[in-house]
Amino acid sequence: MxxxxxxxxxxxxxxxxxxxxxxxxxxxxxxxxxxxxxxxxxxxxxxxxxxxxxxxxxxxxxxxxxxxxxxxxxxxxxxxxxxxxxxxxxxxxxxxxxxxxxxxxxxxxxxxxxxxxxxxxxxxxxxxxxxxxxxxxxxxxxxxxxxxxxxxxxxxxxxxxxxxxxxxxxxxxxAPRRVRWARLVYSDVVTFTRDQELLISKQDGEASFDYVEGQVQLNRTLTDGPKSTPFFSDADITRLAGLASESTSGVIYFIEVAIYYNESTITSVDQKLEAILEQLSFEKGFVFTKDVSYVQFLDRVREEERALRSIGMWEVPHPWLNFFVPRSRILDFDAGVLKGVFAGANPVGVILMYPMNKHTWDDRMTAVTSDDDVFYAVGLLRSAVAAGDVVRLEKENEAVLAFCNNEGFGCKQYLPHYTSQDGWQRHFGAKWNKxxxxxxxxxxxxxxxxxxxxxxxxxxxx
Ligand SMILES: Cc1cc2nc3c(=O)[nH]c(=O)nc-3n(C[C@H](O)[C@H](O)[C@H](O)COP(=O)(O)OP(=O)(O)OC[C@H]3O[C@@H](n4cnc5c(N)ncnc54)[C@H](O)[C@@H]3O)c2cc1C
CATH class of the missing domain: 3.30.465.10 (Uridine Diphospho-n-acetylenolpyruvylglucosamine Reductase; domain 3)
Known part of the structure; x- marks a missing residue:
């Protein structure tokens, strides 16, 4: 190349x-x-x-x-x-x-x-x-x-x-020197997933982002969690909480995107961002942008780590669950897990949900993905901060996995954990014998x- x-x-x-x-x-x-x-x-x-x-x-x-x-x-x-x-x-x-x-x-x-x-x-x-x-x-x-x-x-x-x-x-x-970093807010999962899939379908050379992720935000996380974050100010959080409270489920979604550029291309990055945003259907007025150095962008979680360490919230148990959900079942997952199993939950942490193209993975590798051409990485990255949280969150994780299995979603765990060889055999599926x-x-x-x-x-x- x-x-x-x-x-x-x-x-x-x-x-x-x-x-x-x-x-x-x-x-x-x-x-x-x-x-x-x-x-x-x-x-x-x-x-x-x-x-x-x-x-x-x-x-x-x-x-x-x-x-x-x-x-x-x-x-x-x-x-x-x-x-x-x-x-x-x-x-x-x-x-x-x-x-x-x-x-x-x-x-x-x-x-x-x-x-x-x-x-x-x-x-x-x-x-x-x-x-x-x-x-x-x-x-x-x-x-x-x-x-x-x-x-x-x-x-x-x-x-x-x-x-x-x-x-x-x-x-x-x-390496680029600068990053235009944006979060686009959605209150509707269908539009959120449709726009994410549009963004990852773009080819090199087309007007497209260099980075696309997505997050799910439950209303209670906005109203009860820490106020300002490295990305959002207090005023932003208040607006977001207002948007979430207007939706019947209390759930809103962010697409997080980034465009890389150097100082000499600052004008064209503005045009490029505008051209891509025109194709998307996020909530009007709910686009938040930042301009940061490449290193600040890549090391962004470090800033969150420092903030969490300063309030004793980093070195706590993390009953995290990550898995891949086929595109064909992501709306069922949203309804059954985010608005079902998690209804009334008050998680501290982050829920990631963003699509990936299966053709970019080489099937000869041991790593396992789910079957559809596009599948979603879902990360339930929650922290246990109060007495009883570990047990409660682990039970919720089990309920999520049981729900996905019972519904036949065809999910695959990422960073997998099984306690029996049967579980591993099911995880590797056709790759097990190899x-x-x-x-x-x-x-x-x-x-x-x-x-x-x-x-x-x-x-x-x-
Ligand atoms: C805060 C945090 C954020 C994360 N974010 C992401 C993310 O954005 N994307 C992502 O994909 N993952 C992410 N992860 C998961 C991460 O990829 C795995 O936890 C990975 O195993 C970390 O590597 P480690 O060496 O620190 O782990 P270790 O606990 O040291 O190792 C984990 C396992 O990896 C294998 N391993 C480690 N070193 C070797 C080696 N030299 N040779 C062969 N096998 C080895 C072994 O099986 C070992 O049991 C995150 C993890 C944390 C804790």
Whole structure:
């Protein structure tokens, strides 16, 4: 692609946990000794306890060993924020971002890496050119679409089951300097989804946004939640709450969009924004815009994180549920979940709902999507802030999943969690046999990411 450059990142780590388990007998598999990492494994309680919880703050699971890599060739970790910093020094940036940058490259590539940039380019895993992977057999393999493709595609969205990613080569492009960032408000789900689908159907070269996401806002979140936010002023929130209270369901929706530009193209960005807005049917007068630097836009959740940390609302349990809903069932989902299961709920947090094009995902990857050509990423990103919230929110999540299953929506969990192999088998569907085959090939002892409970320890693999 013209103007596109490539940079290979060696991902280096200070600490990597969870992925390596000792065998049932308490002995390290011989492959790990061969790899020379055994001397850097810590098994004492001080180390394993420190690596036993995460952002969710709901489950604790002490790993059996914690690995401390010591050299660049060791197993590694890099955060996306570091990638942004390093690439901007060359005037370049990756093409697809997650909403939050303080998560690791390898961790997101093991899931998918989704966000509002995926509309034409697909998830982060669709933008990877090459990986270095240490398999469960202890082999260090450089793989790509052409070289050891089965390991390459297995590792992308592979939930850490087939190998540990230590290097990723990803596509970059010239970084813009400025972002025109807007939120458009809707009180009607049909118009909201129709406009979102129109926006993601635009091709490169057409007047289109560089980023498209959507959020659902329940009235009570507006009236009872924190007032001003990094995007909306107090006065904006009052107007939005007024709009929500006029709608029978109390639910309103935002499409969040962005156009990238440089100072020299400031006039044309205004024209471009106007031309696209003319095609949309948001509530008249309910368009809110901001002009920010590229880094401010990409790191926007960091600002929210700081605000939440300052009031003690960041380090709380997060019973989050993410899944993909086929386009053909999104209106049923809206009626049954947002206006059904959640009727009367008072969530603290964010509900995301935005469409993606299935053709931008490569079906050879382990990552699973739902079936329609267009499907919605729905993120119920709620925080437990009061006594009893964790139990209540988890029950609501279960009710949502049960409702979707009973109605036969064909939803697929993103960042999936199942407690039985049956659940995983249903999750992977037609990919299940391939997943089993690749696990036996690349991690025959079942030592990688056993906490996912996809495979029973050892016996089903060998
Ligand atoms: C605040 C927040 C915001 C988020 N926003 C987004 C978002 O916008 N879009 C999105 O797509 N996701 C998002 N996520 C989810 C994120 O992609 C996953 O949680 C991801 O696993 C984070 O990587 P990690 O290394 O921090 O996780 P870890 O907890 O360290 O790892 C999670 C799993 O990833 C696998 N893994 C990690 N490192 C490796 C490796 N080196 N090799 C192989 N497998 C590995 C393992 O299976 C491991 O169990 C968000 C998460 C948080 C906490």
């Amino acid at each position: 013209a103007g596109r450059c490539l940079i290979a990142f060696l991902i280096m780590a200070s600490c990597l946990s969870v992925f390596v388990s000792v065998s049932v007998s308490g002995q390290l598999p011989g492959d790990l000794f061969a790899l020379g990492v055994a001397s850097r494994l810590r098994v004492d309680g001080n180390w394993t306890a420190r690596a036993s919880s995460d952002f969710g703050r709901i489950v604790t699971a002490a790993p059996e060993a914690v690995l401390h890599p010591a050299t660049p060739a060791d197993i590694a970790e890099l955060l996306w924020a570091d990638v942004l910093r390093a690439t901007l020094e060359h005037g370049l940036a990756p093409r697809v971002w997650t909403d939050y940058l303080r998560i690791t490259v390898a961790g997101t590539l093991s899931n998918a890496g989704i966000g509002g940039h995926a509309l034409r380019r697909g998830p982060q895993i669709a933008n990877v050119l090459e990986l270095d992977v240490i398999t469960g057999r202890g082999d260090m393999v450089t793989c790509s679409r052409d070289k050891d493709p089965d390991l390459f595609f297995a590792a992308l969205g592979g939930l850490g089951q087939f190998g540990i990613i230590t290097r990723a080569r990803i596509g970059l492009e010239p 997943v089993v085959e690749l696990k036996a090939k690349y991690d025959p002892h079942g030592i990688l990411s056993p906490g996912q409970k996809i495979f029973s320890p050892m016996k089903t693999i060998i």
